[in-house]
Amino acid sequence: MIRVAFTTLGCKVNQYETQRIIDSFEEQGFAVVGFDEQADLYVVNSCSVTQLAEKKSLQIVRRAARQNPGARVVLTGCFAQFTILRGERVGEAALVVPNTDKMRTVHYVLDAFPDIRKEVQRDPAPRALSTPYERTRAVVKVQDGCNVCCSFCSIPFTRPRMFSRPAHEVLDEIRRLVDEGFREVVLTGVLIGSYGADTGSGGVDLAGLIQQMARIDGLERIRISSIELTQVTDRLIDVCASEPKVCPHLHIPLQSGDDGILQRMNRPYRQQDVLNLAEKLYTKIPDLAITTDIMVGFPGEDESAFRQTCKVVESVQYARAHIFRFSPRPGTPAAQMEDQVPDAEKERRSHELAELCRRYRERFVAQRLGRTLRVLVEGKQGKGGLMKGLTDNYVSVEFAGGAHLAGQLVWVRLLSLSDDGAMGELVSTLGGHEDGRLHLLPNRAEADTLYLRVRG
Numbered sequence: 001m002i003r004v005a006f007t008t009l010g011c012k013v014n015q016y017e018t019q020r021i022i023d024s025f026e027e028q029g030f031a032v033v034g035f036d037e038q039a040d041l042y043v044v045n046s047c048s049v050t051q052l053a054e055k056k057s058l059q060i061v062r063r064a065a066r067q068n069p070g071a072r073v074v075l076t077g078c079f080a081q082f083t084i085l086r087g088e089r090v091g092e093a094a095l096v097v098p099n100t101d102k103m104r105t106v107h108y109v110l111d112a113f114p115d116i117r118k119e120v121q122r123d124p125a126p127r128a129l130s131t132p133y134e135r136t137r138a139v140v141k142v143q144d145g146c147n148v149c150c151s152f153c154s155i156p157f158t159r160p161r162m163f164s165r166p167a168h169e170v171l172d173e174i175r176r177l178v179d180e181g182f183r184e185v186v187l188t189g190v191l192i193g194s195y196g197a198d199t200g201s202g203g204v205d206l207a208g209l210i211q212q213m214a215r216i217d218g219l220e221r222i223r224i225s226s227i228e229l230t231q232v233t234d235r236l237i238d239v240c241a242s243e244p245k246v247c248p249h250l251h252i253p254l255q256s257g258d259d260g261i262l263q264r265m266n267r268p269y270r271q272q273d274v275l276n277l278a279e280k281l282y283t284k285i286p287d288l289a290i291t292t293d294i295m296v297g298f299p300g301e302d303e304s305a306f307r308q309t310c311k312v313v314e315s316v317q318y319a320r321a322h323i324f325r326f327s328p329r330p331g332t333p334a335a336q337m338e339d340q341v342p343d344a345e346k347e348r349r350s351h352e353l354a355e356l357c358r359r360y361r362e363r364f365v366a367q368r369l370g371r372t373l374r375v376l377v378e379g380k381q382g383k384g385g386l387m388k389g390l391t392d393n394y395v396s397v398e399f400a401g402g403a404h405l406a407g408q409l410v411w412v413r414l415l416s417l418s419d420d421g422a423m424g425e426l427v428s429t430l431g432g433h434e435d436g437r438l439h440l441l442p443n444r445a446e447a448d449t450l451y452l453r454v455r456g
């Protein structure tokens with residue numbers, strides 16, 4: 001049997017694509033093993049969103065080659081695309097598959113390595129079945145490509161083609177996933193809000209796709225992985241507000257809160273647009289969690305510009321934020337810009353912002369202590385017999401419970417803050433709606449009172 005191992009760096013789109021590539025190798029009779037195991041073939045689905053991501057991709061390729069000198073290492077993903085665009089060779093990679101053609105990686109392998117083709121046809125491996133705990137949240141890619149061209153971003157180089165998957169194909173896939181036991185689907189794309197614009201979807205936009213998904217029996221939760229601010233339309237907001245299966249959680253990258261920096265980033269919005277949208281969303285979607293990505297140290301970002309970003313965080317009060325330090329990407333306009341910020345200053349700002357965002361993440365959780373929320377239980381039983389899962393609005397909750405709860409929707413009362421979310425107690429394993437409808441906090445004032453009382 002030919003053993004093949006996979007590893008993925010980067011975004012949910014990459015994770016989804018690896019899963020589909022794995023399926024194609026299994027269909028051809030390859031045996032899929034863990035990346036730390038001995039294999040005949042190692043496939044690295046790489047990332048190039050930052051310098052660090054590229055460095056990690058290269059390190060993993062080299063480690064795989066060292067791990068089993070007789071094996072072949074295959075490199076695909078955004079970093080692979082960049083090496084092709086830059087005419088660079090990665091000596092340890094026996095094969096580099098363009099990111100734009102990665103879904104055909106197995107065919108590249110069978111064409112490039114006749115000995116492997118012969119062996120896999122002579123002795124195909126039986127298909128492996130996934131375990132219950134792996135069947136919790138399914139990531140489903142619906143769109144690819146981006147044409148926004150933010151001045152710091154290399155993705156338009158590595159994912160140039162904009163396309164939407166046909167809606168019927170996406171819905172069929174989701175029905176299969178529900179039949180396999182998945183209760184939540186996370187929709188992902190590079191510029192997901194443009195789903196349907198090229199009408200590869202058959203004329204359905206993102207809001208329309210979600211409405212059709214909501215009619216699938218057995219699908220309990222629909223989550224949008226990340227969406228650009230300008231693509232959060234009134235139509236989408238209305239669907240998120242009115243469809244109980246849509247999780248009250250939106251990840252909307254901010255990047256910066258300063259108008260001057262947003263202009264240099266070529267981001268199509270300004271500070272006031274962020275504040276207006278947040279106010280509209282909190283009004284229309286009860287119990288909503290807004291999470292975000294923020295970049296510090298963009299060229300030209302001085303102390304006052306950084307303060308503007310902090311001001312937006314204090315106003316929107318994000319439930320969770322990922323902080324990135326600007327990393328110049330070859331070929332992007334921002335890499336050539338003057339006024340590059342020293343690394344030490346980037347570090348100082350990212351620490352300060354991370355501390356500020358931690359306080360608002362805690363505040364979001366504390367406002368919900370004492371409440372019973374629905375949790376999708378993930379993974380295996382952890383230390384001290386604790387199970388872990390996410391609420392509809394993306395709070396990470398740990399509670400004492402049996403391993404059999406993996407993959408199930410349960411009700412957990414939030415009791416106290418934890419390092420990453422909340423500690424809770426299991427109230428019910430009936431995954432339906434609490435007293436027939438989703439329990440909602442009337443308004444934020446009451447929430448603040450609860451928070452202040454909890455923080456004492």
Ligand code: SF4
Nearest residue numbers: 146148149150153155
């Ligand atoms: S929207 Fe901007 S940051 Fe996002 S993928 Fe497109 S160019 Fe990159």
